[in-house]
Amino acid sequence: MIQLKQISKTYASGGRLVHALKDIQLHVTKGEIFGIIGHSGAGKSTLIRTINLLERPSTGQVVVDGVDMTALSQSKLQEERRSIGMIFQHFNLLSSLTVRENIAFPLRLAKRPKDAVKRRVDELIGLVGLQEHADKFPAQLSGGQKQRVGIARALATDPKVLLCDEATSALDPQTTQSILSLLLEINRRLHITIVLITHEMQVIRSICDRVAVLDSGEIVETGLVADVFLKPQHRTTRDFVAQVSELPEIAQGSTDGMSGRTQVRITFIGEQTYEPVLYHTMKEKNVPFAILQGTISRLKDVPYGQLVVELHASGGEAERTIAALREQGLDVEVLKHG
CATH class of the missing domain: 3.30.70.260 (ACT domain)
Incomplete structure (x- = not known):
């Protein structure tokens, strides 16, 4: 579904060249939930934004559902982006529009008929559980409700891929779990491919099928979540696993008194x-x-x-x-x- 081929991203900062991404090779399978985890500054946001070319890579190819996004004209790229939804850490809702109007916004940009827009908006409001809040403005909503609007809006054009840019990091733990459960339900019901970035291992272990660990712009470890979580190989991965491990580390002290054991x-x-x-x-x-x-x-x-x-x-x-x-x-x- 998604292939990143030898993706690199460099930019100038303060008179020096910064390598934000270095030779990224990544394959995301259709219908899976793929997590990308890394510390702040590791390049996570840059990486996820290369998938819809909000960040154009310096080198390499981005292929989504067989289409080389890096080879498209600007008009064709705009068209292809409709098949890639995106939700953001800070929601990015239009404060002057109601819940219903925020969800309808991308459909109106796509010049869909009014009756089709209404049907789709009603369907999505039901999917994300906001029936009682449809005519409220963002300022009247909780953080979790705002993110549900963001999810509904991202799904409005019936995308094949949903990108989640730190979608739960501004939320409390209980709300985070409800949003993760919603994403999992959407993945299962709509068979949509989800790519999410996070700095929290709990997010990865809750809903992801596979994970890539990013460190200083490089993928240092990747695989099934169970394999990476239970047998971490890289130092950065071990740091993340330690965040959520239920088992304390065994002291590597003396073996005195352990004779025969x-x-x-x-x-x-x-x-x-x-x-x-x-x-x-x-x-x-x-x-x-x-x-x-x-x-x-x-x-x-x-x-x-x-x-x-x-x-x-x-x-x-x-x-x-x-x-x-x-x-x-x-x-x-x-x-x-x-």
């Missing part, structure tokens, strides 16, 4: 999370164990569990037990050897 972190993904795999394996190997820490949670629709376990075994016995756990499809990381 081995500490491991075991990760379960999917339905295996609820199966007694650990119990059965330990019973078969006749290895006593103690659970030191543990959590069960979800990454979007995927359940997962993490346990820190102390095996009352060492040397070859511990290695055979760990191998047996891995044969069951579990990810096992050795933390301490006795």
Whole structure:
């Protein structure tokens, strides 16, 4: 659906050349929710704005649904942009227009018939749950209600892609969750491809299918959210995962007093999370164990569990037990050897 091919963006600032994006290669599949996470200044907003060419890349190609956006004339680009909706951190509503009029605005720009505009606006007001607020002005709305108007407006022209530029960062946690639930419902009901940027790992784990981690204008890690969240490889990714991890870090201190014992972190993904795999394996190997820490949670629709376990075994016995756990499809990381 979306392909970014060798995208770079440079600009001059204070007499020096700034590399905002560096050789970005990215593919977003039709119908998925794809997250891009990074710290402030990492290049997230620049990257998402290259998709609809609000930011024109210095080099590279942007292909959306088979169309090379970077090769279009200005008039053709304007036409193609109607298939790409966008919602913003600070809503960008027109203060002099009502909810209904804000949603209708892009349809009027597209010169749609009045009766078609009314039908579409009524449909979208129902979709985002603003039936009781249709004739209010933005100043009369809460932050969450304003963002719902922004979402409805972005969907007005029936786009194939919805871009979300820090769409929840100005909202409180409860409102954020309601907006994320709405985006997930829209994705499932309309099969629309969603690309969102954020600096919050909780947003990624709640609704995204895949994620790319951006650091200093470069993608340093990408993959399925479950893989990236549970097995982060890059320092920046580990920083983000630490924001929302339910498991405290295990102290990497002395192994004194651990003779004959081995500490491991075991990760379960999917339905295996609820199966007694650990119990059965330990019973078969006749290895006593103690659970030191543990959590069960979800990454979007995927359940997962993490346990820190102390095996009352060492040397070859511990290695055979760990191998047996891995044969069951579990990810096992050795933390301490006795």
